[in-house]
Amino acid sequence: MYPTKEMDIRTERKENLQQKLIKLKEEKNAVILAHYYQEPEIQEVADFIGDSLELAKKAAQTSAEIIVFAGVHFMAETAKILNPSKKVLLPDLNAGCSLAESCPPDAFREMKEKYPDHMVVTYINCSAEIKTLSDIVCTSSNAEKIINSIPQDKPIIFAPDKNLGSYLMKKTGRKMLLWDGACIVHEAFSLDKLLKLYKENPSAMIIAHPESEDHILKVANYIGSTSGMLNYVKNSDHDTFIVATEAGILHQMQKDVPNKILIPAPAKEDNTCACSECAFMKMNTLQKLYNCLKNEEPEIILDNDLMEKAHRPIKRMLELS
Structure with missing residues (x-):
């Protein structure tokens, strides 16, 4: 496809906006x-670009006065919980998370009350309210380590991702009570289309995130967090x-491995990117x-008591990580 005048204008606008953003970051001491x-x-x-764990660590370490979180709502909430005195911004307050929304606080509180002897481990992809009901938070990068750190005789509730929870039970050998939540993105992969794609590319390695359904994980050559997948591809001899x-x-x-071929796993629904x-x-x-940075809004505002309670399980995770 040859570049058009319209494409040139779009590129010029993008680069101009990016330059303005870089200048604005410096002026406002923002990250x-x-x-x-x-x-x-x-x-x-x-x-900084990263997965949930890497970004949580960066949020905890930054000296910037303003944090702009280009992600979804629960991530910006986590940054605010780790930096209660800083201004935390999210470009679009409606950028939610299907997984976080699958675990309403009132319903989860009821479940927790039925099992008072259980330790509550929650995946970071949950609301601040759910974090206040947790003993420790985990990410897909450190979940196995977190589960293994809990005494064998201590029963566990794991929420909200049932697919990650099921994967962890297989990896650790621990039985856990799972909340019935899931990410619609990671449940959108089609096994039939994936196997067809693999037949067309028999030398390919299938890599998958543990939020994916079990039938996808069963055919994967490697299962890992977002950063884990990036490292695997970088260090693998496969192309x-x-x-x-x-x-x-x-x-x-692709920036990390410009000479390797990367194919997105196909989604069940037909769409323009044939991916999820x-x-x-x-x-x-x-x-x-x-x-967002220019106007310093929308800003993440959280109650101090809520932040204090939600900070404890996140702090425990960071100490173990």
Whole structure:
């Protein structure tokens, strides 16, 4: 496809906006944290790009006065909990998370009350309210380590992701009471289409995120967190990979391994990218990011008591990580 005048104008606008953002960051002593699932043009201006664990650590360490979180709501909440005195901004307050929303606090509280002797481990992909009901938080990067740190005789409730919970039970040999929640992005992969794609690329390695359903994980050559998948592809001798996670990861992954072939795992629904994308992650745009920092809104505002209670399980996770 040849470049058109319209494409040139779009590129010029993008680069102009990115330059303005970089200047604005310096003026306001701001830092932009972006998840791997964000649009490439947002990743290009971010100070740090990472998965949930990496970004939580960066949020806890930053000396910036303003944190702009290019991700979804629970991530920005976590940054605010770790930095209660700083201003934390989210480009679009409606950028939620299907997994976090699958675990309403009132319903989860009722479940917890039925099992008072259980230790509550929650995946970081949950609301601040759910974190206040937790003993310890985990991410997909450190979940196995967190579970293994709990005494064998202590029963566990794991929430909200049943797919990650099921995977962890197999990995650790621990029985856990699982909350029935899931990520619609990671449940969107089609096994039939994936196997067809593999037949067309028999030398490919299938890599998958543990939020994926069991039938996808069973055919994967490697299962790991977002950062784990990136490292695996970088260090592998193979040259072709079918990637079963949100397609936004492919931007950074391709930068890391420009000579390797990366194929997004196919979704059940037919769509333009033939992959699985998170509509919530894609709600943030470069223009919204610029407006957000320029106007210093929308801002994440949380009650002090809630932040204090939610901070404890996150702190325990960071200490173990």
